Amino acid sequence: MRREFIKKILKDPAVERVATVAGWVRTRRDSKGGFSFIELNDGSCFANLQIIADATLSNYESEIKKLFPGSSVVISGEIVASQGGGQSVEMQATEIKVLGFCEPTDYPLQKQRVSFERLREVAHLRARTNTFGAVTRVRHALAMATHNFFDDQGFYYVHTPIITASDCEGAGEMFQVTTLDIAKLEKSPDYERDFFKQKTGLTVSGQLAAECLACSLGNVYTFGPTFRAENSNTRRHLAEFWMVEPEMAFADLADDADMAENYLRYLFNYVLENCMEDLQFFNKRIDTSLLETLQKLSVSEFKRITYTEAIAILGQANVSFEYPVKWGVDLQSEHERYLTEEKFNCPVTVTDYPKEIKSFYMRLNDDDKTVAAMDVLLPNVGEIIGGSQREERLDILSVRIEEAGLNCDDYWWYRDLRKFGSVPHAGFGLGFERIVQFCTGMQNIRDVIAFPRTPGNAEF
RNA sequence: UCCGGCGUAGCUCAAUGGUAGAGUAGGUGACUGUUAAUCACUUGGUUGUUGGUUCGAGCCCAACCGCCGGAGCCA
Known part of the structure; x- marks a missing residue:
């Protein structure tokens, strides 16, 4: 044909x-x-x-x-x-x-409006609607833009394991992968008899593996599925989502933040140039400020402040927060929203968080109190990117692993990177569905992936 | 997991504790270069489930199930 x-x-x-x-x-x-x-x-x-x-x-x-x-x-x-x-x-x-032919009395899609909640029940057909066709095309454009951007910047696209024994600490609960007979559950299973002869799960992040490749090839990125077995029921969380994770050798936190901001601006420009018909639909039917926001952000600078400055700003804010603002505690959703939506009204990159609330692999700053971490916050969506300069000093890394209650031996290969020609390096992770959400104005993350996986739902 | 809201026709939604209704879709007919077509008539219901209160429950109460929003966890 x-x-x-x-x-x-x-x-x-x-x-x-x-x-x-x-x-x-x-x-x-x-x-x-x-x-x-x-x-x-x-x-x-x-x-x-x-x-x-x-x-x-x-x-x-x-x-x-x-x-x-x-x-x-x-x-x-x-x-x-x-x-x-x-x-x-x-x-x-x-x-x-x-x-x-298509029997109209049985076909779930109507000419008139069908709710997004109803469409989730017929996800196998919903891509035939205006909204989900448009979402799918914008999602595709963002994926293509991601590959174009990192290719242009000299990154290699690498593939890290889906099944892994290493838990990227702090990233969330893992789904276990096993061939043991779960019908005969044991209190302490003998993993020697399991397929991999050790406890394994679906990856919560490709970062540790990407670091290995960055410390060989320079700049690499992964773009693949990621799994979190958290019982999160929000419009911003999925149990299975796609993550973009660049990792750069010979880079510090400022390089990392620059790359993250340039990447986001590139994405906004790309959809404006390639998806205008679909964006106009979203602007008309989903979020009437979408085009204006994307156009503004495609050229806008990002406000960059330290965690300590953020705490000071929040402390002076004339708003009553549900959670108290105090140096040492993590920023809550309401605090992030205040910074991006009210104080600065633009994306905000917050850097240098207290070490206690961040992961062991983030580089300890000279003040011995903070680490070289950064979060990029977007209006409405919240945290879109989390990244850091990685700890490249073996002795400090080992201490941080122990402090986190982890076993140094489990990270022998990760520590080897610091033993054999260690270099400063940095990277970040971007939740792909969240950027699709932001670029379409779609309110619920379950509506920007074809077949969403959430607690209690793996249909289709 | 916690807090709040919702669950009625295929779909989107109404209905003071007192006969379950509209729009839309489907059917029949009319009309027409239409475009969410229009007009008339018409089919369509175990009101999420199970109990309870009441002369009487879609409505009040309880438990459960499901969905949505917010929070936490995070990307």
């Missing part, structure tokens, strides 16, 4: 030519004047192609009049200038071949 994408036909104004398209019917409107209008969508772009189906077509009464939303068809015809007002071109069909 040689078909053209509707995206190409609508972009290319050439009319008076023959083409074949294939897709799913969005609506059919009949005219007793002797023809029907069919709105056809093939997923290639937001817009539909309007098809004029004349009653003289041989299967008009037998098939075309039975084309309800969701039916699949292959249509050949002539691309002509439209006589109607809603579109510049349309197709005058010469042949409509029905591939699959």
Whole structure:
């Protein structure tokens, strides 16, 4: 079957030519004047192609009049200038071949609005809606932009293990991976008998492995699935999500923050340049400030402050916070929101957190109280990026591992990096779904991944 | 996990403790270069589940289930 994408036909104004398209019917409107209008969508772009189906077509009464939303068809015809007002071109069909009918009383997608909650129950079909088609295309664009950006910056795309024995401390609970018979649960299982001869789980971060590769190849990044077995029930958390994790050798915290901010600006520019039709839909139907925000952020500087400065600002704020502001405690959602949405009204990068609230691998600062960590906070979404300069000094790293209650021997290979030609290095992690959320205005993270995994839900 | 809200027709939602309703979708007909088409008629219900209070429960109470929002955990 040689078909053209509707995206190409609508972009290319050439009319008076023959083409074949294939897709799913969005609506059919009949005219007793002797023809029907069919709105056809093939997923290639937001817009539909309007098809004029004349009653003289041989299967008009037998098939075309039975084309309800969701039916699949292959249509050949002539691309002509439209006589109607809603579109510049349309197709005058010469042949409509029905591939699959769609029973309207059973089909869950309606012409009218269906709630996002309802659509999650029919996730196998929801990509056929305007919203989820647009989300899927923007998500794709952000993934392509990620690869373009890091490739341009001289990074290698590397693949780190999905199954791992190393728990990236502090990152969250792991899903266990085992071939032991869980029907016969034991109190202290003998992992010698397990597939890997040790306790393993799904990765919570590729960072430790990425550090190894960065300390060989310079700049690398991973972009893969990540798993957290946390019982988190919020619009910002998934049990299975995708994370982008760049890691740079010969880099400090300032380099890290620069890279993170440049990356985000690149993403905002990329979707503005490549997804305007979909963004306009989101701007109209989901978040009316979306385009303005993206345009502003695509050129905006990020406010960069230290944790200590942030605490001072919050302490002086004329707002009553639910959680008290005190040096030494982590910033709460309400504090992050105040900084990005009220105080600065732009993305804010907070650096140099107290060592007690951050992971062992973050580089200890000279003050012996803080570590070279950074969080990039976005309005509405909150923490979008978490990163740090890594501790490259073996003696200090070993102490920090012990202080965290971990066993140095378990991290023998990670410590080896510091033994054999250690270099300063830094990196960060970006929750991919959160950036999709931010760039579409979608409120719930379950609606920016095709088949969301959350506590109690792994359907599809 | 904690706090709060919600659960009624295929879908989106109404309904003082007193006969379960509308829009939309579907069906029938009318009309029309329409575009969320329009107009008329019409099909459609174990009110999340299980108990309880009451002469009487969609409505009040309890437990459970599910969903949503917020918090925590984090990306």
